[in-house]
Amino acid sequence: MDAIEARGISKKFRIVTEPVHTLKDRVLHLRGQRHEDFWALKELDLSVPSGQTLGMLGHNGSGKSTLLKCIAGILLPTTGEVRVRGRIASLLELGAGFHPDLSGRENVFINASFLGISRKEVDKRLDEIIAFAGLEHFIDNQVKYYSSGMFVRLGFAVAVNVDPDILLVDEVLAVGDEVFQQKCLDRVAEFQAEGRTILFVTHGADLVRRICDRAIVLDHGNLVADGAPGEAIRIYREHLHGTLNEAAAPVAGEGHRHDPRIRITGVEVRHPGRPERTYLYANEPLTIAVHFEASAPVPDALASIEVFGHDRTVVFGADTDALGLDLPTLEGRGTIEFRVDSLPLLDGAYPVGIALKDRAHGQMLDWRPPEETSFEVVNRSRVVGRVALPMTATLIASSIPVAS
Amino acid sequence: MATSSPSNELRLVAPRRTVSAHLSDLWEYRELLGQLVRRELKVKYRDSTLGFAWSLLNPAFVMGIYYLVFQVFLKSPIHPFPIWLLSGILVWNFFSGSLAAGTGSITANNYLIGKVRFPREVLPLASVGAAAVHWFLQSLVLFGVIAAFQTGVAWAYIWPFLIALVAAIVLAASLAILLGAINVYARDTTHLLELTLMAWFWLTPIIWQWELAAGKLREHGITTNLLLVNPMTPVIITFQRFLYGKAALGTGPGRRVLLPEGGVTWYLRNNVVILAVSVVLFLLAIMLFDRAEGNFAEAI
Numbered sequence: 164m165d166a167i168e169a170r171g172i173s174k175k176f177r178i179v180t181e182p183v184h185t186l187k188d189r190v191l192h193l194r195g196q197r198h199e200d201f202w203a204l205k206e207l208d209l210s211v212p213s214g215q216t217l218g219m220l221g222h223n224g225s226g227k228s229t230l231l232k233c234i235a236g237i238l239l240p241t242t243g244e245v246r247v248r249g250r251i252a253s254l255l256e257l258g259a260g261f262h263p264d265l266s267g268r269e270n271v272f273i274n275a276s277f278l279g280i281s282r283k284e285v286d287k288r289l290d291e292i293i294a295f296a297g298l299e300h301f302i303d304n305q306v307k308y309y310s311s312g313m314f315v316r317l318g319f320a321v322a323v324n325v326d327p328d329i330l331l332v333d334e335v336l337a338v339g340d341e342v343f344q345q346k347c348l349d350r351v352a353e354f355q356a357e358g359r360t361i362l363f364v365t366h367g368a369d370l371v372r373r374i375c376d377r378a379i380v381l382d383h384g385n386l387v388a389d390g391a392p393g394e395a396i397r398i399y400r401e402h403l404h405g406t407l408n409e410a411a412a413p414v415a416g417e418g419h420r421h422d423p424r425i426r427i428t429g430v431e432v433r434h435p436g437r438p439e440r441t442y443l444y445a446n447e448p449l450t451i452a453v454h455f456e457a458s459a460p461v462p463d464a465l466a467s468i469e470v471f472g473h474d475r476t477v478v479f480g481a482d483t484d485a486l487g488l489d490l491p492t493l494e495g496r497g498t499i500e501f502r503v504d505s506l507p508l509l510d511g512a513y514p515v516g517i518a519l520k521d522r523a524h525g526q527m528l529d530w531r532p533p534e535e536t537s538f539e540v541v542n543r544s545r546v547v548g549r550v551a552l553p554m555t556a557t558l559i560a561s562s563i564p565v566a567s
Numbered sequence: 568m569a570t571s572s573p574s575n576e577l578r579l580v581a582p583r584r585t586v587s588a589h590l591s592d593l594w595e596y597r598e599l600l601g602q603l604v605r606r607e608l609k610v611k612y613r614d615s616t617l618g619f620a621w622s623l624l625n626p627a628f629v630m631g632i633y634y635l636v637f638q639v640f641l642k643s644p645i646h647p648f649p650i651w652l653l654s655g656i657l658v659w660n661f662f663s664g665s666l667a668a669g670t671g672s673i674t675a676n677n678y679l680i681g682k683v684r685f686p687r688e689v690l691p692l693a694s695v696g697a698a699a700v701h702w703f704l705q706s707l708v709l710f711g712v713i714a715a716f717q718t719g720v721a722w723a724y725i726w727p728f729l730i731a732l733v734a735a736i737v738l739a740a741s742l743a744i745l746l747g748a749i750n751v752y753a754r755d756t757t758h759l760l761e762l763t764l765m766a767w768f769w770l771t772p773i774i775w776q777w778e779l780a781a782g783k784l785r786e787h788g789i790t791t792n793l794l795l796v797n798p799m800t801p802v803i804i805t806f807q808r809f810l811y812g813k814a815a816l817g818t819g820p821g822r823r824v825l826l827p828e829g830g831v832t833w834y835l836r837n838n839v840v841i842l843a844v845s846v847v848l849f850l851l852a853i854m855l856f857d858r859a860e861g862n863f864a865e866a867i
Contacts, residue, residue, distance in 0.1 A: 176865055236580045236684035239861045244581035251578075251684075259682035264610050273606055276599040277683045 164248065166213040166329055166360040167234055171243035174204040174229050174384075203229040204240070205384040213248070213328075214358040218365065218375035218392060220399040226384040227364050231255060231331050234362065249328025249360070252278055257318030263307035267298060267317055270306050274321045288324050295346070296320035316343060323350050330354055333364040348374075368396045368510065372547050393543045400442060400541050421529035422521075425457040425464070425493060430517050430536045442539040445509050445551040449538060451501045453517050455493065455529075462492040463523050466499045469516040471533050472549065478513065484522070507551045510542035582861055589853050592686040599685055603693035607668075608700060619704065626653060626660075626705045630712075633774075644816060644823060645776075647716045653709040654810035655773040655803045658732075661702035662739050662799060663764045668694035669743025670750045670757050677867040687860050688853065691743035699736060709810065721812045727834035728809035730842055731802045737845035738798060744852040748859040751866050771799045772807075776825040791827075798844060801837040808834060 177198045203226045211217050221227040232238040234245055235253040260277045261270045271292055275285045285292075293302050296316040306314065323330070332351070351374060354361060363375060371378050371392050378395035380388035380402065388398040421427075433450040434443055443449060453466055467482035483490055483499065490499075514533030521528055579588070593600075612618040630649045638648040645651045669691035673680070676690050713720065750756040772780065777800075781791040794800050804826050808814060814826040827833060 177862070232681075233580060236578065237682060238864050239580065239582055241582060241861070244579060247578045247580065253684070256682035260679055262606060262610060264613055265606065269606075269609070273599075273602045276596075276602040277679075277685050279595060279599075279685075281598050282602075 167211040168246045169209040172207045173242045175241040176201045216361040218371035218378035221381035225381040251329045252322040252327030253331040255333045257315045267302040292320045292324045329360045424459040429454040446505045449503045453499045471514045512539045604696035607697040664698040665695040665739035670746040673747045681864040691747035724809040730838040731805040734842040741848040741852040778824045
């Protein structure tokens with residue numbers, strides 16, 4: 164049975180260019196306010212079977228939050244309708260119903276009643292909620308004295324402890340400390356195990372891959388992909404690139420000091436397998452070409468490369484010496500190519516730092532910081548993590564029966 | 568985790584919903600209504616030392632002033648004047664307070680509209696609920712005065728009185744819902760309402776007596792039913808009839824009529840009409856609210 168069934172959902176927003184709020188203005192502008200229409204959602208259909216965890220991807224302004232709000236009933240669609248089976252708890256705006264002048268305890272009751280939960284039910288779960296939020300000592304303080312973290316924790320605690328059938332999550336896991344984030348993810352996993360339906364809006368592709376059964380991608384209010392998380396993430400990245408390429412290309416940094424004899428004139432990332440793509444799949448070849456120009460002979464030079472992870476740790480670092488290339492005296496123009504035949508990385512954007520050094524003194528001749536060069540790998544498979552281990556799974560058939 | 572919720576309940580999110588869908592939604596959220604009324608009262612008195620005593624002090628003070636002005640200085644023949652005054656003015660205060668708070672209720676809670684789902688009508692209804700709690704508390708002052716003067720109430724009029732009470736609440740709720748929705752789109756409704764309520768107050772027989780206007784109309788050969796066009800008039804005079812306890816003062820040639828002397832049936836009939844009108848108005852208000860609420864989140 165479908166937990167959520169949306170049919171032909173459109174949402175029009177009016178962007179008012181000259182707001183009219185007063186009666187006088189209303190009379191003067193009998194024809195109405197000056198406005199532009201903006202369609203945040205366009206004729207969207209979506210069914211979510213009960214028990215599924217659905218990831219929703221899309222760049223900012225793609226309509227994913229609007230869709231979530233329409234499903235939650237916070238916004239009413241302009242056309243179309245949504246049928247929702249079961250109780251929804253939304254983690255869209257945690258603690259949104261909180262009144263600053265009331266205590267945490269009083270707000271728990273009000274917040275729960277916004278979710279349609281009776282006082283009696285809340286009474287039963289109050290201790291659990293307070294413990295989950297970790298606010299035992301502050302629950303009777305006015306909420307206006309809470310930190311934003313405490314605020315969100317309490318809101319989350321109410322939402323997940325009221326026994327929802329459907330949970331809507333919108334980027335909330337980004338708040339709170341790591342311990343709380345882990346608590347939230349544990350609770351989401353628990354919900355999945357209990358067969359509840361979860362809708363999950365996030366920019367974190369990894370999170371989608373890890374916890375979702377299915378993912379959709381929205382772009383300008385249209386559903387552009389719907390399927391397995393890996394495939395959806397690939398399409399999401401493609402659309403994201405489409406949007407980014409419209410923006411101005413980053414200006415190459417030329418201003419830094421370098422040795423007067425030699426400079427790096429360019430670093431090129433090549434995908435020999437699929438030159439037309441802006442990203443790679445795991446196990447495809449990659450070449451990074453470093454072009455240089457030496458106005459005077461530079462003896463005893465070496466080139467080094469460092470590949471960084473998203474957290475700026477070094478994933479791989481090497482120089483021409485270590486790679487077994489003994490560079491001769493460099494003169495005039497040339498190119499040093501770093502080549503990987505089969506890239507054993509799974510997913511993410513990898514910044515690349517390049518340097519030319521003087522081997523004898525360890526002195527830097529010229530370099531390109533990792534902000535300027537990067538390559539991207541997209542994971543199409545259902546395996547997760549950073550490294551594409553060439554792993555296989557085998558069953559060694561056994562003829563010995565299991566004793567029962 | 569105990570599963571007690573009916574997980575098969577189906578909820579529809581659509582641009583338009585029927586009145587009955589609105590009503591069942593409201594019924595489901597009745598607990599929220601209670602919470603919001605509580606919240607409104609708590610927040611109002613949170614930081615005040617006297618707390619709820621303020622709602623009692625207010626009518627006591629008003630009563631004192633009007634008593635001085637009308638009974639001591641102007642020598643009004645109505646005695647005891649405080650009972651007469653409070654029996655009309657408390658229900659009026661409830662009515663005008665509901666409308667004033669209800670009009671601003673949706674815009675004041677804008678931080679909820681775009682973020683939480685609940686039937687939006689709950690907000691104006693919570694304003695009416697909070698005003699009703701004040702009203703009932705303030706009525707304690709009135710009952711205290713009735714007990715002190717030992718005048719007693721006209722028990723024969725208990726049914727018209729109860730119907731008038733319900734009618735006043737339904738009427739206030741309808742108008743609060745209506746005005747709350749309108750105020751989202753035309754913010755100066757609040758100011759317009761203030762003026763309207765002031766005029767309405769003096770058009771309703773609260774300080775003056777029904778017979779004052781009715782007598783004048785009769786002199787000119789106009790039907791006194793004209794006075795009943797104001798829906799608050801039958802409500803107020805019924806309250807006065809029941810709580811003040813008599814329709815006329817004195818006997819013989821000095822007899823002075825205050826209220827209509829049509830008997831229980833007259834009061835009953837008029838209040839049933841007002842109640843019916845209020846219920847229809849309530850349904851209309853919900854219909855209009857349904858049309859208006861689609862753009863609340865953006866307009867706020």
